[in-house]
Amino acid sequence: MFYREAGDFKTTYSDDSQTFPLQLDRMGYYAVLAVAFLVVPFVIDDYWATSVMVPFLIYAIATLGLNILTGYAGQVSLGTGGFMAVGAYATYKLTTSFPDISILIHIVLAGFITALVGMLFGLPSLRIKGFYLAVATLAAQFFLVWLFNKVPWFYNYSASGQITMPERTVLGQLVTGPSVSAPAKYLVCLVFAVALAWLARNLTRGMLGRQWMAIRDMDIAAEIIGVNPLKAKLTAFGVSSFLIGIAGALFFAVYLGAAEVGEAFGINKSFLVLFMVIIGGLGSIFGSFAGAAFLVLLPVFLKNVLVGGMGWPTDLAAHVELMIVGALIVFFLIVEPHGLAQLWRLTKEKLRLWPFPH
Amino acid sequence: MEQLLYTAEVVVNGLMAGVMYSLVALGFVLIFKASGVFNYAQGVLALFAALTLVGIQQGQVPFAHLINAITGSHLEHFGWTVPSLLAILLTAGVMILLALAIEKLVLQHLVGQAPIILFMATIGLAYFLEGLGDIMWGANVKSLDVGIPQGISETAEAWTAQLTGYGFFIDRLDIWATVIAALLVAALVAFSQYTKQGRAMRAVADDPQAALSVGISLRFIWIMVWSIAGFVALVAGIMWGTKSGVQFSLSLIALKALPVLMLGGFTSIPGAIVGGLIIGVGEKLFEYSIGPMVGGATENWFAYVLALLFLVFRPQGLFGEKIIERV
Numbered sequence: 027m028f029y030r031e032a033g034d035f036k037t038t039y040s041d042d043s044q045t046f047p048l049q050l051d052r053m054g055y056y057a058v059l060a061v062a063f064l065v066v067p068f069v070i071d072d073y074w075a076t077s078v079m080v081p082f083l084i085y086a087i088a089t090l091g092l093n094i095l096t097g098y099a100g101q102v103s104l105g106t107g108g109f110m111a112v113g114a115y116a117t118y119k120l121t122t123s124f125p126d127i128s129i130l131i132h133i134v135l136a137g138f139i140t141a142l143v144g145m146l147f148g149l150p151s152l153r154i155k156g157f158y159l160a161v162a163t164l165a166a167q168f169f170l171v172w173l174f175n176k177v178p179w180f181y182n183y184s185a186s187g188q189i190t191m192p193e194r195t196v197l198g199q200l201v202t203g204p205s206v207s208a209p210a211k212y213l214v215c216l217v218f219a220v221a222l223a224w225l226a227r228n229l230t231r232g233m234l235g236r237q238w239m240a241i242r243d244m245d246i247a248a249e250i251i252g253v254n255p256l257k258a259k260l261t262a263f264g265v266s267s268f269l270i271g272i273a274g275a276l277f278f279a280v281y282l283g284a285a286e287v288g289e290a291f292g293i294n295k296s297f298l299v300l301f302m303v304i305i306g307g308l309g310s311i312f313g314s315f316a317g318a319a320f321l322v323l324l325p326v327f328l329k330n331v332l333v334g335g336m337g338w339p340t341d342l343a344a345h346v347e348l349m350i351v352g353a354l355i356v357f358f359l360i361v362e363p364h365g366l367a368q369l370w371r372l373t374k375e376k377l378r379l380w381p382f383p384h
Numbered sequence: 385m386e387q388l389l390y391t392a393e394v395v396v397n398g399l400m401a402g403v404m405y406s407l408v409a410l411g412f413v414l415i416f417k418a419s420g421v422f423n424y425a426q427g428v429l430a431l432f433a434a435l436t437l438v439g440i441q442q443g444q445v446p447f448a449h450l451i452n453a454i455t456g457s458h459l460e461h462f463g464w465t466v467p468s469l470l471a472i473l474l475t476a477g478v479m480i481l482l483a484l485a486i487e488k489l490v491l492q493h494l495v496g497q498a499p500i501i502l503f504m505a506t507i508g509l510a511y512f513l514e515g516l517g518d519i520m521w522g523a524n525v526k527s528l529d530v531g532i533p534q535g536i537s538e539t540a541e542a543w544t545a546q547l548t549g550y551g552f553f554i555d556r557l558d559i560w561a562t563v564i565a566a567l568l569v570a571a572l573v574a575f576s577q578y579t580k581q582g583r584a585m586r587a588v589a590d591d592p593q594a595a596l597s598v599g600i601s602l603r604f605i606w607i608m609v610w611s612i613a614g615f616v617a618l619v620a621g622i623m624w625g626t627k628s629g630v631q632f633s634l635s636l637i638a639l640k641a642l643p644v645l646m647l648g649g650f651t652s653i654p655g656a657i658v659g660g661l662i663i664g665v666g667e668k669l670f671e672y673s674i675g676p677m678v679g680g681a682t683e684n685w686f687a688y689v690l691a692l693l694f695l696v697f698r699p700q701g702l703f704g705e706k707i708i709e710r711v
Contacts (some may be wrong), residue, residue: 040389102500114471154695157422157503161642162695165688246709293639297507326553338453344516352512360493 144267307367402664427638
């Protein structure tokens with residue numbers, strides 16, 4: 027009753043192929059966008075921006091990226107942290123070398139640089155499959171982190187080995203550095219997240235997305251029906267790394283402000299993003315956002331309950347959090363291998379029939 | 385000549401380090417062969433086993449931290465210590481219980497899922513065990529001592545000095561690790577070749593359905609294999625724990641065992657050993673010869689890059705079964 031697909035007639039091809047063909051979906055999407063752009067920036071405070079909204083949006087972009095590679099193209103990658111580091115260091119080098127050019131352009135360029143690096147490390151995927159590939163991508167993770175640690179050129183020979191984001195403005199408004207306002211941070215991330223989600227959505231339902239899914243479902247069969255595995259796999263690595271690179275750039279430039287590569291972009295980041303993909307749902311754009319929201323909110327929630335509510339020491343709470351995250355992942359894999367996105371689909375199914383189920 | 389001797393010393397030490405990697409890799413291979421699960425949690429199993437061993441040895445109260453936080457008490461130790469051998473046996477018992485629990489709570493519900501789903505489930509399991517180990521026994525760095533000697537081996541030094549005129553530095557712990565690893569492998573081979581359960585295990589590895597149809601209990605085999613893997617993890621945990629202290633970084637040796645497996649092939653026990661030795665020697669030699677030129681610490685990534693390059697030419701590893709794909 028509440029969710030209807032019937033009666034939504036299309037009279038032109040462009041109507042039929044728009045991003046959200048169903049009117050109800052479209053309205054929901056516009057409503058969310060309206061709230062995100064017109065309401066949230068006016069009510070957001072520093073706590074909500076730094077501990078919930080900004081990390082959520084950034085991780086959503088990274089999760090989208092990994093979901094394209096793992097969920098759509100079926101290539102498991104554990105190199106996410108390393109690729110995020112590429113985005114961060116590329117932004118840093120670009121913005122310190124060309125301070126006059128807009129930071130937004132630098133962030134996008136950093137995405138393209140990461141895409142190139144990702145395609146380079148994606149080359150072995152033509153020979154190596156399954157979790158052999160997952161382990162091979164660990165090479166990217168460890169090598170890149172080591173590279174950014176050991177080659178002083180990347181961190182401009184700073185004494186601490188850290189990279190620190192200088193202050194940059196967009197349209198006269200400060201967006202990076204320590205004194206940036208909460209709405210500005212939030213809006214920069216939001217613009218990127220919306221634009222990239224739109225890009226991902228339209229890529230995955232087009233020719234390229236179908237090729238990726240064919241490769242995922244069975245690469246040999248896909249090859250026989252005319253999908254070029256070289257092109258499909260490398261574009262998947264490229265697009266995925268592009269998104270992850272932008273996420274890394276934002277993570278460093280807008281969220282952290284200063285970063286040390288081993289700490290900010292270590293192997294744990296790779297796993298975290300992979301978990302977001304699994305919990306959200308493999309092969310789903312909505313799932314990427316849901317998974318990122320879940321794993322960003324869970325620690326905040328647990329911290330408030332355990333440390334704030336029950337007065338436990340923080341280290342104990344951190345261990346309990348590890349256990350809960352681990353158990354949840356196993357739980358999700360057992361009861362719903364398709365993640366939160368599948369739960370959402372089931373909910374829609376229920377809403378369609380309510381209040382008169384069969 | 386001098387240079388050659390130094391290199392030889394590096395190679396010997398690399399071989400010893402390789403044995404340590406092989407110890408972890410062995411556990412992976414066992415589980416992978418018998419149940420097709422790529423068990424990422426193997427490293428955390430080693431950490432958990434080592435933590436439990438230290439905890440039992442020193443008579444720590446399990447979950448002391450948690451209990452104290454909830455009830456406000458100040459528990460810490462029972463006030464006794466347990467002899468090493470008994471503590472090892474008790475820990476082995478704990479690992480068997482853990483294997484039972486894993487089979488019952490996780491694997492049973494995931495039968496027939498894609499390998500990658502099982503792999504991710506073991507990552508979740510690794511996180512869970514990591515948290516559990518820390519909550520049970522505390523997160524501080526502990527030293528583990530079960531009576532294995534450590535430090536430079538004078539005999540080896542004297543012997544090599546006599547032979548070549550230059551005394552090699554070899555850690556006694558490494559020699560012990562090599563001997564124990566050899567014994568462990570011999571025991572495992574004997575077990576899988578000459579006992580009923582071992583044969584059943586190989587049958588399951590070969591073809592689970594055929595094994596099921598001749599009356600082998602898959603559940604029993606899985607529990608057994610996970611218990612054995614838990615025991616191997618305990619041995620690895622003892623070795624690594626004695627070497628570098630029982631701490632979180634112990635679980636990262638699992639990541640080091642992955643390239644070993646890729647080199648050796650996931651399904652081959654000799655592969656795990658040879659792969660471990662190649663990685664051990666390779667990364668020590670690379671660090672020794674190229675490391676100083678590029679800033680050192682190449683051990684972090686060398687193994688992965690080596691495995692990656694190797695796999696491009698031989699995707700199934702050195703000893704793995706040939707991958708045949710059908711549509």
